[in-house]
Amino acid sequence: MEAWMAVVVGALFSVSIYLMLSKHIIRILIGAAILGNAVNLLIFTNGRLTREVPPIIGADESILSAQAANPLPQALVLTAIVIAFSFFAFLLVLGYRAYQELGSDNTDEMRVAEPVDDQTPPLGY
């Protein structure tokens, strides 16, 4: 089970890296979103995959049984999902505003902050 999940995580990583290598903001954005989900799956897989045994301590036990699902990665993934989602929302709006203002979503053409014809500093006093 873990091995198959590792393959899925690897596939998601490759897709996201391929998308993020693009020059277009919208493709980078989708790549970042997929990357976020790939990491969530990675955390989940790292914390032991178990089916059918919920992490509940019975009345006559004092600790969780070793076969039970691990609840901690779920807490971590939940936090990461919330953060990744809010970042995605912000970046979507930022990318759209940048497209409106700069007239392009190609990062090669976004040169307002770093102009191409930037002059070099004077060499004499």
Next chain:
Amino acid sequence: MAGSSEAQIDLTPAMNLEPVALLDWLIVAPVAWCILVGTILLMVRKNTARHHFIAIPAMGVQVLITGALLAQIVINGPTTMVMGRWLPPFGIAFTVDILGAVLAFVAAVVALACTIYGVRDVNSSGRRYGFYSFFFLLMAGVSGAFLTGDIFNLYVWFEVLLIASFGLLILGSEKGQLDGATKYAFLNLVATTLFLIATAYLYGIFGTLNMADIALKIAQSDGTLPLNTVAGLFVLAFIMKAAAFPVNFWLPASYHTPRVVVSALFAGLLTKVGVYAILRVYTMLFSLQREALEPTVNIDALSFAVAIVACLTMVLGSVGALAQTNVRRLLGFLVVSGIGVMLMGVAIGTEAALGGTVFYALHSILVMTALYIAAGMAAKMCGGAEDMTKIRGIYQKNTLLAAITLMLFFAVAGLPPFSGFWPKLMLVKASIEGAPWWAPFSILLTGFLTTIAVGRVWALSYWKPADEGSEDKNEKTELAVTDLVPLVGLTIIVVGIGLFPQTVFELAYQSAEQLVNPTAYIESVFGSEVVE
């Protein structure tokens, strides 16, 4: 039914049933206070004229809180507070040693200067869109990152400060800001995601996220764990946050676009959080192991890679600074170059080198913020121009500003008797003893190149009078009090550290001592019986 079974369970192994000592609340106070003030400022956000009456005293209180925390840590040693009473490693622990406390204190001092400078620099529309709220939330993130003892919690604080920095960066929505913010946002998002990936692997290996617990488990392990892989991932993520060479390009692309006060705050704090995280993770993953296995070998493969990155960063940063005409972009490259100097200390890893890194970080926080503020004031005098060919005759217009800027330029280049000299001395000495010849050479070369870069700015923009016949009349210009107070305050600290470095020396050495030998840190988390 639930009540009867609960009564039989002994909670003492998992929970701290004693009430938290009053002084221990100081550990979490800097974060809680910033979030509280940020929220209050959000509630009164339409009343823009009153914001600084809340923000300045509140940041003053933050300085006092972090100062008290620092004093307490220096006296009592590293201290831990657990959240929700769950004992570590179950609950999230805030563990503060001298390094975290001193950085939190200096961050608060710099933030106070920026709060005061923001009074004139941020207009009412910027305030209405929440400048001061974002500012305090950013400080909550920065303080949280310095104080936490849990690696996932560190990730969360990184995200808190990142989202607040996005808000500050695009305040105004100008074209250049949107352009810079897009690059900043995407690259920083990738960096924090890398951090999360590394954290996932760390959790997969150790099953815990408490830094002290991880350090202990490494000490008890047999040396077959894939530590270098995990450490490599962490280092890549953090040098991206710290803007070191192969992954530094977001910084010069974005730091000159927002308001001056925002640039000043970012340049002071954000990259240093990355450096702090590298220091922390290196200690966690390597120090006990280093001590146990091979105490004489300091440069392993990863540290060697970090040393090369450090050299390239510092030299290319100062070369980049030489090629800039825009003063704020030039300063951005100087931030990058300073990061390289700090990384060199991390790579060497001896107590003296780490002490130098900590000292340099403190110096860099103060000087870079002061320099951005000074550059902003000079630009304001010349009608908002930031080009060094357009800023002219500052010496004629205001001698005090020109003199202060010269001192700060000397400090950033590492000339005595200013604060930049001592950490560079420590690092050059440490790298002569513990690193190949190119390490001290590139530190000295960087100092030389930086001196040329800032010397040219001073000669052209400050010393040279305005051209005859231009509209600029070289008239005397008075400075506003809210501009002058933060600049003079920071400069006094910079000069003071340069003349009387003893206190900072001791703090830096003690931080390095605790980093190299984290026994006290671990004992504060688990109690003294765990570490033999």
